[in-house]
Amino acid sequence: MVKKEKVTIKMVADEAGVSKSTVSRVISDYPDISDDTKKKVREVMKKLNYHPSAIARSLANRISKNVGLVLPSDEDFFLNPFFQESLRAIAITASSRGYDTMLVYNDKDETTAINRLVSANKVDGMILMRAIVNDKSIQYLKENKVPFVLIGNSLENKDIYSVDTDNFKACQELTRILVENGCKKIGFIGGDKNSVVTLDRLKGYMSVVKEKNLYNDKTMIQENEFTKLNGYRSIEKILSDNEDIDGMIVTDALIFRGVVDYLTEVNYGKDIILGTFGAEHQLGYDDRFKVFNVDVQCMKMGQASCNKLIDMLDGQKVNKMDIIDYKIM
Amino acid sequence: MVKKEKVTIKMVADEAGVSKSTVSRVISDYPDISDDTKKKVREVMKKLNYHPSAIARSLANRISKNVGLVLPSDEDFFLNPFFQESLRAIAITASSRGYDTMLVYNDKDETTAINRLVSANKVDGMILMRAIVNDKSIQYLKENKVPFVLIGNSLENKDIYSVDTDNFKACQELTRILVENGCKKIGFIGGDKNSVVTLDRLKGYMSVVKEKNLYNDKTMIQENEFTKLNGYRSIEKILSDNEDIDGMIVTDALIFRGVVDYLTEVNYGKDIILGTFGAEHQLGYDDRFKVFNVDVQCMKMGQASCNKLIDMLDGQKVNKMDIIDYKIM
DNA sequence: CTGAAAGCGCTTACAG
DNA sequence: CTGAAAGCGCTTACAG
Numbered sequence: 001m002v003k004k005e006k007v008t009i010k011m012v013a014d015e016a017g018v019s020k021s022t023v024s025r026v027i028s029d030y031p032d033i034s035d036d037t038k039k040k041v042r043e044v045m046k047k048l049n050y051h052p053s054a055i056a057r058s059l060a061n062r063i064s065k066n067v068g069l070v071l072p073s074d075e076d077f078f079l080n081p082f083f084q085e086s087l088r089a090i091a092i093t094a095s096s097r098g099y100d101t102m103l104v105y106n107d108k109d110e111t112t113a114i115n116r117l118v119s120a121n122k123v124d125g126m127i128l129m130r131a132i133v134n135d136k137s138i139q140y141l142k143e144n145k146v147p148f149v150l151i152g153n154s155l156e157n158k159d160i161y162s163v164d165t166d167n168f169k170a171c172q173e174l175t176r177i178l179v180e181n182g183c184k185k186i187g188f189i190g191g192d193k194n195s196v197v198t199l200d201r202l203k204g205y206m207s208v209v210k211e212k213n214l215y216n217d218k219t220m221i222q223e224n225e226f227t228k229l230n231g232y233r234s235i236e237k238i239l240s241d242n243e244d245i246d247g248m249i250v251t252d253a254l255i256f257r258g259v260v261d262y263l264t265e266v267n268y269g270k271d272i273i274l275g276t277f278g279a280e281h282q283l284g285y286d287d288r289f290k291v292f293n294v295d296v297q298c299m300k301m302g303q304a305s306c307n308k309l310i311d312m313l314d315g316q317k318v319n320k321m322d323i324i325d326y327k328i329m
Numbered sequence: 330m331v332k333k334e335k336v337t338i339k340m341v342a343d344e345a346g347v348s349k350s351t352v353s354r355v356i357s358d359y360p361d362i363s364d365d366t367k368k369k370v371r372e373v374m375k376k377l378n379y380h381p382s383a384i385a386r387s388l389a390n391r392i393s394k395n396v397g398l399v400l401p402s403d404e405d406f407f408l409n410p411f412f413q414e415s416l417r418a419i420a421i422t423a424s425s426r427g428y429d430t431m432l433v434y435n436d437k438d439e440t441t442a443i444n445r446l447v448s449a450n451k452v453d454g455m456i457l458m459r460a461i462v463n464d465k466s467i468q469y470l471k472e473n474k475v476p477f478v479l480i481g482n483s484l485e486n487k488d489i490y491s492v493d494t495d496n497f498k499a500c501q502e503l504t505r506i507l508v509e510n511g512c513k514k515i516g517f518i519g520g521d522k523n524s525v526v527t528l529d530r531l532k533g534y535m536s537v538v539k540e541k542n543l544y545n546d547k548t549m550i551q552e553n554e555f556t557k558l559n560g561y562r563s564i565e566k567i568l569s570d571n572e573d574i575d576g577m578i579v580t581d582a583l584i585f586r587g588v589v590d591y592l593t594e595v596n597y598g599k600d601i602i603l604g605t606f607g608a609e610h611q612l613g614y615d616d617r618f619k620v621f622n623v624d625v626q627c628m629k630m631g632q633a634s635c636n637k638l639i640d641m642l643d644g645q646k647v648n649k650m651d652i653i654d655y656k657i658m
Numbered sequence: 659c660t661g662a663a664a665g666c667g668c669t670t671a672c673a674g
Numbered sequence: 675c676t677g678a679a680a681g682c683g684c685t686t687a688c689a690g
Contacts, residue, residue: 008683019661024685032659054449055387056683059666064384066431066451075417084413088404091432095442100451101432102395103420113424120383121667122395122429228610257613264615281557284586284613286593337667348677353669361675385667388682450683660690669682674675 007050016044027052058121066100067309068123070114070137072130073105076227077192081253081282082298083129086151089302090127097310099124111140118146125309127151131196149309151301153196161312163305163322165296167197170326171204174275175249177292177328179208181273183247185215189234189259190251191226198223201251201277217242231258239266246272253278260285280329295327336379345373356381387450395429396638397452399443399466401459402434405556406521410582410611411627412458415480418631419456426639428453440469447475454638456480460525478638480630482525490641492634492651494625496526499655500533503604504578506621506657508537510602512576514544518563518588519580520555527552530580530606546571560587568595575601582607589614609658624656 009027013020018037025033026041044050058064069090072078091101102123104113114137117123125147128137131154138157141148150162178186188205190198202223209216219241222234231250235258239245250256256276260283263272269288276283279295301324311318338356342349347366354362355370373379387393398419401407420430431452433442443466446452454476457466460483467486470477479491507515517534519527531552538545548570551563560579564587568574579585585605589612592601598617605612608624630653640647 006683010683020684021661021663021686022659025660028685034659037659051445051448053388053683054451055384055393056666057685058384059382059388059668060683060685062666069432071417071420073421078417079410079413081408084408087432088400088407088434091400091434092402095434100446103398103416103430103432105417105420105424116380117429119380122383228613261613261615284557284590286590335667339667349668350670350677350679351675354676357669363675366675382667385682386669388684389667389669391682662689664686664688666685667682670680672677672679674677 006053007048009050009052012041012044012048012050015048016041062121064122064124065098066102066123067094067306068102068104068114068117068126070104070106070126070128073107076225076254077130077195078105079254080226081278082296085298086129086302086305089299090306093303093306094310097307099310106137111136114140118144124313125149127305127309131155132192132194133196133199134194147309147312149305149312151305153200155196155199159320161308161318161320163301163308163324165301165326166323167200168204168207170277170294170296170328171201171249171251172207173204173328174277174292174294175205175208178247178249178273178275179212179214181247181290183273185220185242185245186247186249187220187235187238187242187245188222188249188251189231189238189255190221190223191230191255193223195226198251201249205249220245226252226254228254228258228261231255231260232262233258235259235262248272248274250274250276252276253282256283256285260289263289293329295329297324297326300324335382336377338379338381341370341373341377341379344377345370391450393451393453394427395431395452396423396635397431397433397443397446397455399433399435399455399457402436405554405583406459406524407434408583409555410607411625414627415458415631415634418628419635422632422635423639426636428639435466440465443469447473453642454478456634456638460484461521461523462525462528476638476641478634478641480634482529484525484528488649490637490647490649492630492637492653494630494655495652496529497533497536499606499623499625499657500530500578500580501536502533502657503606503621503623504534504537507576507578507602507604508541508543510576510619512602514549514571514574515576515578516549516564516567516571516574517551517578517580518560518567518584519550519552520559520584522552524555527580530578534578549574555581555583557583557587557590560584560589561591562587564588564591577601577603579603579605581605582611585612585614589618592618622658624658626653626655629653 009020009023013023023041026038094101104117106113128150131150131152138154153164190202220238224230250259270290274291276293278293308318338349338352342352352370355367423430433446435442457479460479460481467483482493519531549567553559579588599619603620605622607622637647
């Protein structure tokens, strides 16, 4: 077997009897190259099994063909199925458009990881997978004029590109459904208080509580982390303070699992109607419970955010904010 | 505010009154540069907020400082919490060693995605997150002499670098525990038959079944996909064919959830002892069940695989195979 | 429609 | 201990 050597543009050019410039142009599929030479060059490329070096291209034209994915570094948050599924959708979408995906784990108050990717020119743009209150990453990306799209909603930055669920409306609708099903006293369990998603959903819930004049007590609202344990403890706490609760809003699949665990343990069933965020397959509960869930369609979100970023990089005009529809079932 | 311009090595060199070569050498921390100039150059770099272009470095020295992560593209498989947790460990480990992580989703019988990353020089090495029978990716990486480490076990390739759980032994131990707890007739539910993990665990189970001369019927063994639904249907099938089953081995957290769902529905409890793979927090079940689980410690696996790959890239000597210990509880 | 040449921002023998 | 120069493999005005 012949020793493999990296095939370069030079070798293709020589073999095809044209200049490097010409080869370069057929790589990029320039319109003003004659069909004949295009064809010839392509044949040679195939014959030589030539693949342009992305690195060299990047250096020459400052385009990396990489998108950066910014994930929360807090374990609890990341364990959320939402991330796993969006991440997959993003990577697959990127790939289908000729981009590769780079991962960054980002701390709440640090931008060093992001900074590294950006200043090393490793990515053309970024996707942020959550927004927290007073988000440093968003600040950084704006200041450095890095193209990015946020999955979520930033309270402080309304002029950025984003893709989001209408969490206020979704949670409002969900709460109303519980009311229509007879609930008089509805509790709320959310994730991290600094997470904008939690806040938006809380507002939706509150709006119905006020509108319908439902009984309302602070002990009915718990916000902590995005964990199963939090769900377990929060529902325990709420029930011990409010025996007569007949409905619960839960903002997250992981938390929901903890809630179901506790309710199963103490033998609750349909006495409490549950409204939760999360797709059916992420939840896990059985017939003993009555559950309404809003599916925010993370696959769609991931896809939309990635397409939006790449459209931006392509210089296309895109909306500032896109709202992805949810499904309540 | 001054318009931001990319700071290059040239500008640092000029400002510090040295040559580009020298700056380059202090970037790489060469030993034979005088402390004085090192210090001076570093000051200038900081003052100018200089960050070397990773792209340019890559082109010059053919090192990308990226590791590629090869994930299964089949949705079912990927949804497994195992991947999510290993992935995070890998990305964090890579980052701590100055590497960034690139994602590739790979089809069973295709190597195009991998090929793209490799031939474009975007990565220095790869981590494969599973092995299937007759794995094309492994073949490809071997042939192209791409450094890689496999998380798992390849039946056909014993000469590659890998990190794995001793799945045979773990499943053997798990099955024995069920026997010690009085089980006489133990079923088995696994994931994809083409997945080596499933095969290894099945062998461990079978070895005990034979050793202890347990009743053994093909209808007690189900292998399908890595999904919750599969768990649900498989246990249903097994129970309908074998009413007197008193133990079940389940190879996967997601499948386990389906099993628990079904058993809950039909009001089974401690009559069947469950042995499963998956960490406590991935499982989700309650006191009604008696469960033993083997935690393969995915964080450790991810970490070990990434460190191993980077050690290899650094030219260090590493073991061919590393076995990560598991915990049964 | 195509080519020669400069340039992208680094690294690294080589020479001193 | 340090510098000048060539080179990594592309792209892209510019000229024809």
